[in-house]
Amino acid sequence: GFVRVKLLQVELPEGSSNSNGNEAIVDPFCVVNLKEAEEVPGKGVQLVQSKKSLYPEWNSCFDVQIFRGSLMHVLVMDRSNRHLADLLLSAQVLADKCRDGEDVVNIWLKLRPGGKLNVQVRYYKEGEASLLVDEQKTPGGITRRRGAIKHQKIYEVKGHKFIEKFFRQPTFCAFCKEFLWGFGKQGYQCVSCQVAVHKRCHDKFLAKCPGSVKESQTTLYLRERFKIDVPHRFRVHNYMSPTFCDHCGSLLYGLFRQGLKCEQCKVNCHKKCEKQMPNLCGVNQKVLSQVLATVKKEIASTPSSAAATHRTSTPPESIKSSTKLERLPTAPKTTTPDTPQYGTYEALWQAKEGAQPPQSPQPPETTPQPPNEDSGRPPVRCRPPSTEAEGRIRFRKYDLMDFHLLKVLGKGSFGKVLLAELKASRRYFAIKCLKKDVVLEDDDVECTMVERRVLALGTQHPFLCKLFCTFQSESHLFFVMEFLNGGDLMFHIQQSGRFDQNRARFYAAEIVCALKFLHKRGIVYRDLKLDNVLLDRKGHVKIADFGMCKVGVGEVDKTSTFCGTPDYIAPEIIKGLHYNQSVDWWSFGILLYEMLIGQSPFNGTDEDELFWSVCNEEAYYPRFLSKEAKSLLVLLLDKDPEKRLGMSTCAAGDVSDQPFFRPINWEKLERKEVEPPFKPKVKGANDVSNFDSDFTMEKAVLTPIDPQILASMDQSQFKGFSYTNPTMTD
Template identity: 35%
Template sequence: MMRLPWVCWSECVREVGWQTLYCGLNACERLAAAHQLLSPTYPSLDVIIAAPGCNRRLFPNVPAAPGMPCTGEDRSIYRRGARRWRKLYRVNGHIFQAKRFNRRAFCAYCQDRIWGLGRQGFKCIQCKLLVHKKCHKLVQKPCSNEHVDPIEVKDDANGESTLGRAASVRSRAEPEPPLPETPPAPVAAPVRNEDLEPGSQRQYSLEDFELIRVIGRGSYAKVLMVELKRTKRVYAMKVIKKALVTDDEDIDWVQTEKHVFETASNHPFLVGLHSCFQTPSRLFFVIEFVRGGDLMFHMQRQRRLPEEHARFYAAEISLALHFLHERGVIYRDLKLDNVLLDHEGHIKLTDYGMCKEGVRPGDTTSTFCGTPNYIAPEILRGEEYGFSVDWWALGVLTYEMLAGRSPFDISHAADNPDQNTEDYLFQVILEKTIRIPRSLSVKAASVLKGFLNKSPSERLGCGEGGFLDIVSHPFFKSIEWEMLEQKQVVPPFKPRLEGERDLANFPPEFTDEPVHLTPDNDTEIADIDQSEFEGFEYVNPLLMSLEDCV
């Protein structure tokens, strides 16, 4: 079976135009249409199905119905989600994982209480043994792979915790089983506006919003377009099932996302937060609704961008990243999907679930996370890293905008299963010399080489000059940075929108979904520790005051 050459695409575009070719068609149907148009010119072509800019995956069939996927088509290849690879520590058969304890917990080795900030101790994911980080290498009893019965913790008359008799007679050499944690506290009923005393902060609930349409979906969240009934303002609502927030690290990430959303509310190129609330089964982030769609959606229709467009978007993204870095936040998930366009054509970064906060100058972290195609070499090498990983990801994204493909595209990867794996992709990122297309200008090639330097210390934006090195780079010479930050520079492209609720720039695979939340499962809710989500509610005081003026 032959691969459809790009010359065929160019003839097809001249025949019907991009608008007609893409409107309402999925990857399979687009190429089927191209085959019908070009069969007189290329009679030997079979029906070949591919998606431009998506590693050219091939599907030798047509869909059963319009809008349905082809046999063998996996939509995840188009919008590959970010992931975190969890660190595990293996000692004497135990598989320990860092854990945050917000209730009483005691080390099974030294019997002292596990306390402190962050993830203070380790927990075996098999037998649930709890130990201090400093004690986990000293555990001598092998893991039984079975859950260990807990030892009772009692409170004496003075309110202090004491161990039962069984604990007091054990030697230091034999670890204690984990201690029980306090039972979950029930979630308080949502506070209604009319129940609040004058001067107190308003709280929101699901009843305050009308659910309009699904506009996105991630690995553990759904994003809806909603309307606040009282003001008729339109927002996006990110919905997370608590049952999918399975451990303490997940809870930490949700809290981090909330904090970064709060911080981002003060910047023109970051999606800000309106409010947060919860039900017994779900967490809700109400955030700004950005109507212009994401860069992935637009790139799939244009293949590549003019250099002026790419320069404008890269400059605004740089300002957004610099704002986060100044506040101790590593973004870690920059990709086409997370760069949105507002109704004027300015960018806004969204999705802060991969962020690392509290990073001071010179600090580093080591979590292995990110979207595979954008992961920096230092992460793959297992090195400690800082803000440098965001500038690498900006280099990958800028390359995609200018060249219309990833810098790590592998020729004929679809024909070789061994070259179609994440491990092979990581090997390419670490070892392959990145080739800059000759069609790009000298300045564009220079900025790409600067961002995509495999050595973080030599990467553009990571030297002694920091962000000033990016500002002064010849590629950005035409940018008026102060005017750009104040949104006084006219964007090179303005999305076509017919109204505030126009969803023409969102993929139909999302907007065609039914817009309802599945009924709560009482058994599932009973297993959720609701105390983990105490204090999640939040209302942005600035947006609240604006609504009061309506």
């Protein structure tokens, strides 16, 4: 069963308001933590809180389930977040008091160090009534680190959802039957039926994806006009030589009975691919596609009227794309050393305070290059900052042999972050190590270049992590950054539950300064979260991890990539809309909510439920929040990006002008003249006590890459990555 508890009133003894008794208690409230007493081997009985904290209002109810070890911890606080008193009580004690007499009893509970709490309790047997809130489904507090996600671009053809794919093993095209060769992402693969094709062949594919609706107009068109509905007659076959699947393109593994072979057209496939094979027995898709393209050309080149004559002057898009595909070479192109990446990098490096991203292309200094699609910037070929006019290296280049790897600071799908010591100067740095095969497979080569450019801007702003240098080995990319031994905000909020308003306001103000700096330069951050905000030894904020950044974004120029950490993703990203810097202000609102309340505003048992909550539900604001804090959060968590605080179209004005930030002197803050409200405990320059022990206990080694994959990678794609920051040399 369970007990339903109603909070009535609290009485506190005189002189218990605070340490000196000079300040009166302002609007006391209760925080209820439901805990379990568990036996931990070697540690005895431990109290574990597995559910979120409750903030019930006076004369409101909450339910406590009764089972062995169930405890109720009630803290009495006042509006300024001062702890006044508390009590720890077994749920069974409350149930026993109800059983002694009436169904509903009025009880005075003693508080520590003094005072008493008046509650009303009613006991319910199992199945007699339903719980007010299903506490089992709502996790408590912020107890875990949350990784970022990024969806790949999808190309839809005949129901197939093709994405670019880096094939780790020899693969053949299902359309032209030729080998998918090359470096990087050699071709496309359907996420539904796993069919593999060349990039040049994907839009010529005739077969409908079996994962989509089979009786579509396209399927009926092919069936009725061309009578293409001939099923294969597959039989299990023993292959005496290496054979590849004609659907997914990969090798048929095994010693015998490796796959299926069609008795009529001799097509081969895996047993798992049989259901995905289209009914095209005896049909050569490549030849049929060429014939259809020829027919279209002949129709277009034979005008039957004036209108037709007019049409032939501008050939249809299908013919344009077909002609363009025929001219493409079969060999993949490799990235040349003189990519537009240097131009964007130089533009960011030389950007002045308050500069706006360019809205129109500028003439290049030398031979024009194709525009950089990810950055949105015009192509400008410039020298990297580390070279002189004569081409000589001004600053030395570093490699892994210059560093001692000491500790693991963090891990993710990208790789690791290691604490390292520079041998020559005995200075400590954080090295972010990216595996090249993961970078290529996720199509993140340009993202790493963008991250390097934005990190180089750290020397121009006090609240951005600074880059020392970048270099590469055959298997990894390395970002050498300043080591911030104060730890990240995720670590600290796990220690304290939540921050008081002054501390949260200080961190929020410094983050606002950093975001405005990035936004003025046309950079949208896209991954603002507690994990990516670190503290230096004095307690000042530093934003790190710029791998999700996008450059060339402004009020007019928008982007649409689905990326970010699920708990922080804005509604417009979830809905697939184009967006700009508005998504950073939404993430900032989520982060501020977590700092002030200690919980995420939106929850869900899985990603889909979480996204539905973000798009359709409103955040809950506890009573203890100040009026100014609630007003700021409501404006930041506005689901309409045009009305959201931080955007020029918001009627509430600028973020820094809000009442919540009234105590902040912004000029002193940017000069780091404001004393931080919290100073991390740091024992030395290489102290890692402010980082998760799950990481720091691991051995600081690089994860090796498969030699075969390493041999197949195109190293020229990473040319120009190495760089030394001229303002941070030793």
